[in-house]
Amino acid sequence: MIKLQGVCKSYGDEVTIGPVDLEIPRGGVTALVGPNGAGKSTLLTMMGRLLKPDAGSIEIGGHGVGTTPSKELARVVSILRQENHFITRLTVRQLVGFGRFPHTKGRLKPEDEEHVSRAIDFVDMHGLEHRYLDELSGGQRQRAYVAMVLAQDTEYLLLDEPLNNLDLRHSVQMMKHLKRAADELGRTIVIVVHDINFAGHYADRICAMKDGRIVEFGPADDVMTRDTLTRVFDTPVQMVEGPNGKLAVYY
Template identity: 75%
Template sequence: MITLTQVAKRYTSDVAIGPVDLTIPAGGLTALVGPNGAGKSTLLTMIGRLLGIDSGSIEIAGYDIAGTNSKDLAKIVSILRQENHFVTRLTVRQLVGFGRFPHSQGRLTPHDEEVVSRSIDFLGLRELEGRYLDELSGGQRQRAYVAMVLAQDTDYLLLDEPLNNLDMQHSVQMMQHLRRAAAELGRTIVIVLHDINFAGHYADRICAVKNGTVRHFGSPDEIMRDDILTDIFDTPVEVVEGPRGRIAVYY
């Protein structure tokens, strides 16, 4: 479980996050959605303790992140930021191996190598593990980064817009991989998404953020409504029943 209690971050008198009170249950996939500048990525970054908070508290699996040792926290939660990309020339396997650093401190054991291999296989990267990152397509490279955080072997994964710059096919494939990770590996995944229809189709819960506050939180059926989405995105939205669930149509 992730619990935020009166969490706030203030930048200027006009720009602030919170106060936010939010409880994200363990298990499944929770999508953070909202317009640009709503505070989705900032909220995720604060949960991952990559950005300090001005007030309030955040707990993950019962651990207050403010007082938890960094090495211990890295075994509880992993985070992939949008700009969390290496510029050095690495192979896929070398990159995924970095996910084991909290456990191995850079000296991979046979167990670490086994976890790396499982993560590579889970993301369908076995044939590419010897390739360099700059030799991969955008979709393949994004899968490699997700495999890296998966190899960290934490119960909680925080992903900031992992569909960024992916086309429709690779976006669908990525969401399918993440759904499997939540269902088959028992991971709790919190993901920032721009596309409300991806959230509605793949997420177990949707957290709608606007102007630095959580405006709505619930199941896709509870959030995928005309009035809620029109309010969140400040544009007329009609939700229609599709063959596989509700779909938001923008005008």
């Protein structure tokens, strides 16, 4: 479980985030959705201890995010940020190998190489594993970074906009990969995603945010309603029945 109690983050004199109280159960995919500036990425970053909250506490899998030693926490939770800029020229396999650092400190053993190979295969990049990152498209690089997080082999994965730079086909494939990781590998995955219909179709739970607060949290079908989405996004939303469930249509 991921548990947040009274979490706040202020910028200047204005409280931008919180107070947030939230409990995300183990397992499945939870999507953080909301308009730009809602606080989705900031909240995820605080969960991953890349940003310190001004108040409140966060626990992941029973570990206090603010108090657990970094080495120990890195075996429990992994995080992918929006900004991924490696200056050093790396191959896909070398990049994914960095995901094993909390376990190996850079000295990969045969079992670590197996983790790397499985993560590369999981995102369908086996044929590209020896290509350099600067030879790949933006979407291919994004899949490589997700593979790096998967290779870390943590129960909890925090992914900030994993669909960045992906076209429609690869976005669908990525969401299927993440759903499989949750269902088949038992991972607990929290993602920030902009497309509400991707969240509604692939996520088990949706946490809708606005102005630094949680507006609604629950099973995806319960949050995917006209009233909730209209209130969250400040624009009229109509729900229609698609071939695979509800779809939000903006007008």
